[in-house]
Amino acid sequence: MNRLSTGEKIFQIFNYIFLTLLAICCLYPFLYTLTISLSTAAEAAKSGFHIYPKEISLEAYKVVLSNESLGIAYLNTIGRTVIGTVLALVVTTLYAYALSRRQMPCKKFFTMYLLFTMLFSGGTIPTYLIIKNLGLLDNRLVYILPSAISAYNVIIARSFFISIPESLHESALLDGASEFKIFSNIYIPLAKPVVMTLLLWIAVGHWNAWYDSMIYITDNSKIVVQLLLQRMVQQSQATVVNTGAEGTIGGSTVMPVTIRSATIMAAILPILAVYPFIQKYFMSGIMLGAVKG
Amino acid sequence: MKLQNAEKKKIFRQNLEKSYSLLWFVLPGAILLFLFNYMPMGGLIIAFQDYKIGKGMLASEWVGLQNFIDVFTGMDFFPVLKNTIVISFLKIICGFPAPIILALCLNEVRGKVFKSTVQTISYLPHFFSWVVLGGIIMMLFSTTGPINYILKLFGLDESIVFFGDGTFFIIMLIVTNIMQSVGWSAIIYMAAISGVDNSIIEAARIDGAGRFRQVMHVIIPSIIPTIITTLILNMGGILNAGFDQILNLYNPMVYDVADIIDTYVLRKLEAMDYSMGTAVGLFKSVVSMIFVLGTNYITKKMSDDELGIM
Numbered sequence: 001m002n003r004l005s006t007g008e009k010i011f012q013i014f015n016y017i018f019l020t021l022l023a024i025c026c027l028y029p030f031l032y033t034l035t036i037s038l039s040t041a042a043e044a045a046k047s048g049f050h051i052y053p054k055e056i057s058l059e060a061y062k063v064v065l066s067n068e069s070l071g072i073a074y075l076n077t078i079g080r081t082v083i084g085t086v087l088a089l090v091v092t093t094l095y096a097y098a099l100s101r102r103q104m105p106c107k108k109f110f111t112m113y114l115l116f117t118m119l120f121s122g123g124t125i126p127t128y129l130i131i132k133n134l135g136l137l138d139n140r141l142v143y144i145l146p147s148a149i150s151a152y153n154v155i156i157a158r159s160f161f162i163s164i165p166e167s168l169h170e171s172a173l174l175d176g177a178s179e180f181k182i183f184s185n186i187y188i189p190l191a192k193p194v195v196m197t198l199l200l201w202i203a204v205g206h207w208n209a210w211y212d213s214m215i216y217i218t219d220n221s222k223i224v225v226q227l228l229l230q231r232m233v234q235q236s237q238a239t240v241v242n243t244g245a246e247g248t249i250g251g252s253t254v255m256p257v258t259i260r261s262a263t264i265m266a267a268i269l270p271i272l273a274v275y276p277f278i279q280k281y282f283m284s285g286i287m288l289g290a291v292k293g
Numbered sequence: 294m295k296l297q298n299a300e301k302k303k304i305f306r307q308n309l310e311k312s313y314s315l316l317w318f319v320l321p322g323a324i325l326l327f328l329f330n331y332m333p334m335g336g337l338i339i340a341f342q343d344y345k346i347g348k349g350m351l352a353s354e355w356v357g358l359q360n361f362i363d364v365f366t367g368m369d370f371f372p373v374l375k376n377t378i379v380i381s382f383l384k385i386i387c388g389f390p391a392p393i394i395l396a397l398c399l400n401e402v403r404g405k406v407f408k409s410t411v412q413t414i415s416y417l418p419h420f421f422s423w424v425v426l427g428g429i430i431m432m433l434f435s436t437t438g439p440i441n442y443i444l445k446l447f448g449l450d451e452s453i454v455f456f457g458d459g460t461f462f463i464i465m466l467i468v469t470n471i472m473q474s475v476g477w478s479a480i481i482y483m484a485a486i487s488g489v490d491n492s493i494i495e496a497a498r499i500d501g502a503g504r505f506r507q508v509m510h511v512i513i514p515s516i517i518p519t520i521i522t523t524l525i526l527n528m529g530g531i532l533n534a535g536f537d538q539i540l541n542l543y544n545p546m547v548y549d550v551a552d553i554i555d556t557y558v559l560r561k562l563e564a565m566d567y568s569m570g571t572a573v574g575l576f577k578s579v580v581s582m583i584f585v586l587g588t589n590y591i592t593k594k595m596s597d598d599e600l601g602i603m
Contacts, residue, residue, distance in 0.1 A: 008504050015398050016407070022395070023414040025472060029429045030417070032439060036432065047437045095322035103312035110319050117326060119529075120582050122333025123574030124558050125567050129339070129350070130332045146329040149322045179314045208422035211537070215562070226424045230541065233428040257432060264428050271420055279413055 030272070037061070037261035044258050060262035070266070072221055073228045076140070080224065081206040084144035088202045091148045093195065096157030097183050101169070118151045124215075131216060142216045143224070147205070153198055160194040161187060196281050207271065225267050232260055340572040346565070360572040370557070370573070377553040380466060380534040385527060387467050391475045393520065396482035397508060412483075415476025423473075427541030430469050431456070456542075459550035466542070466551070470535060478523075485519040486512060521592055521600045529585040532577045 004012065031051060036044045037060055038053040064070060098104050099111055122130075127146075136142040164187060172182045188195065210226035217223055236256045340360055342353040364370050395415070402408040418426060434440050436452040444453065455465045489512055497507050536555035543551040554577050561570025592600045 005503065011504075012401070012403075015401055019398060019402065019407075019411045022475075023411045026414050026417055026476065028439075029426075029433055032433065033429050045437070047439075047442050049439050049442065091321045091325065094318040098315045098318035101312070101315055104315045105312055110323070113323065113326065117330040119585065120334065120578055121330065122336050123571065123578055124555070125562050125570045125574055126333040126336030126339065127329070128562060129567065130329070130336055134328065145325060149325050154322070179318070183318070204420055208420075208425075210422060210424050226422050229428060230424045233424070233431065233541070260428060261432070264425055268421055268425055275417065275420065276413070279416075 030268075033261045033264050036258055037265050039258060041258055044261075057258075060258035063259050064262040064266055069220065070225070070228060070263070073223055073225045074266075076143075076222060077207060077225045080140070080143040080209075081203055084147065084206045085199060085203045087144050088148045088150075088153075089195065089199055092150075092153045092198060093157055093188065093191070094183070095149065096154045097161055097187060099154070099158045100161035101179075102166075114151045114154055128215060137216055138219050138222065140222055142212055143206075143209070146212070147209070153201070157191070157194055157198060160191050164190055193281075200278055200281050204271065229263050229267050232256075232263055236260055337571060337575050339568050340575045342568055344568040344571075346567075356568075360568050361576070364569060364572050364576070372549070373552050373554055373557045376550055377532055377534045380463065380539075380551075380553065381531050383463065383467050384470055384535065385531075388471050388474065389524065389527065391471050392478035393482050393516075395475055395479040396486055397512070399479065399483060400486050400512070401504070401508075412476065412479075415479070417476070418473045419477040423537035423541045426469070426473060427538070430465070430542060434465055456544055457546045459547055462543070462547040463550055466535070466538065469542075470538060473538075481519060481523065482516060485516040489515040518600055521596075525585060525588045525592060528588040529581045531584050532580055 032049075035050040035053050038056050038058070039050070040055050040057040040059070043054055043057075044050075095110075095114070099107065099114075101107075104110070121127075131137065131142060131146070136145070168186060169182060172186060177185075208226060210224060210230055213222075213224045213227040214230070217227075336350060339350055339353065341355060341357060342350075343356050343359075344350070344353045348354075399408055399412065402411075432438055434455040436454060440455075441449075441452045453461050455461045493515075494507055494511050497511050502510065532554055534553045534555070536553065539551055539553055540556060540559070543556075554573060558570045558574050558577075561567070561573070
């Protein structure tokens with residue numbers, strides 16, 4: 001290792017301090033939320049850092065878990081995540097495979113047809129009206145169909161398919177394999193890294209989605225967790241804005257802030273739980289995108 | 294030679310024959326794109342109509358540019374446009390260099406474990422929706438929250454009402470936006486830095502350049518193409534200003550600074566004022582497209598076709 005000058009040593013020290021502070025800033029909000037969710041109402045109302053709960057109380061979680069609408073919302077979220085991700089993966093990889101083949105007829109057209117959607121869009125209201133005309137308002141299909149294909153994901157999958165040697169494709173063709181066989185038995189197994197990355201991206205996207213639920217769904221039995229959480233947060237914020245203080249819900253002793261924190265924890269726990277194991281796939285995915293960029 | 298040609302032709306014909314089955318592959322995607330991307334583009338015609346729900350898109354009365362005239366001569370649109378541009382601009386000025394600086398700092402770290410730990414933690418917030426982040430931020434920045442607690446430790450007398458004061462609200466938007474995206478956006482620059490040719494850095498070092506000058510004169514110039522590409526892609530979002538973030542954080546007290554085009558369109562949708570809202574949406578889409586293509590064109594011209602995305 002090269003020897004460092006004094007100036008560089010000082011820089012190194014500041015750099016480590018800076019990066020440590022940054023990591024703390026990214027981690028602390030979640031720690032704070034966890035602490036508040038486990039605190040007693042009185043403790044949560046006090047000003048302070050709240051790094052750990054002084055007195056553990058599961059009161060807020062009891063309220064959250066006994067909430068029936070949260071259970072239904074959870075099922076809707078899980079359903080859209082599973083079905084939506086599978087559908088999106090199939091549609092995306094099929095489209096990407098076709099674009100990666102030299103033998104694709106009208107390849108230019110289908111590429112432009114896809115890319116143009118990145119450049120221009122109809123916007124909120126026309127999309128709403130079309131979805132309404134298609135009869136998808138208050139229909140759970142609205143969660144999975146419009147988001148099933150995105151140009152960005154197709155491009156990432158396509159560049160990976162292109163990087164697979166053409167000779168594999170040719171020899172399989174000569175052996176009499178159909179395009180679909182080649183796709184499902186050769187290309188998809190080889191493209192596992194990119195398929196994993198897309199799977200995780202799409203799944204996280206579905207888990208976090210709330211806008212479609214807010215705009216297209218009015219039936220409360222069809223909304224997703226994120227929207228339920230948003231309504232809770234905004235209700236409590238309205239209380240703060242109007243009264244200037246945190247109120248109590250229906251005279252119950254549990255402060256809304258602890259319940260809100262517990263709901264937030266319930267909404268992010270699945271992601272937090274798998275995050276350490278899957279984050280490397282996310283990384284490799286953005287690299288795949290960067291190669292093209 | 295002749296045989297070879299015949300064989301080639303045969304394979305070529307075979308390929309051609311086979312290829313039509315590939316059309317089935319794009320069919321599901323093409324249909325979905327048509328339904329949910331191209332039909333809404335067609336739906337933009339209602340920006341030139343006095344759209345009535347009962348009549349539908351085809352039978353509604355045509356009014357030419359009247360909706361646009363109404364929007365641009367009305368009193369409520371210009372504050373919204375101004376807010377959008379101000380927030381967006383501040384976000385680009387403060388938020389664009391942040392991941393580049395982070396990537397350069399991370400690159401100087403020699404401990405591998407420390408580096409990967411910081412990285413992993415720094416892109417954690419990227420994986421949560423703005424609903425979740427908004428809920429957490431409201432607690433952190435509340436008058437009794439930890440941010441005010443720290444500020445008081447540093448000698449501030451009164452709590453800052455982040456959700457009631459326009460200036461502080463905007464500052465909070467920009468800071469939290471950086472926190473959410475900096476780690477994730479740094480990944481692409483990290484990749485670019487790791488692609489810099491080591492022999493050039495080595496040469497600079499032998500010529501007597503210190504670490505600081507190696508960074509300034511070798512590493513940064515080497516990642517300029519990545520920076521430009523990201524900038525072009527960001528320019529398309531100039532009228533976005535962060536709808537998810539703002540919708541989940543704002544309240545009537547800060548509408549005068551935080552009401553942006555997307556929230557305006559959403560209100561028009563809720564008020565069923567479809568034609569007016571679509572006119573604003575179309576204006577936004579066209580401006581975004583012009584910004585992307587324009588930035589791309591200028592970069593290409595300035596770099597003799599070496600940089601640019603298309």
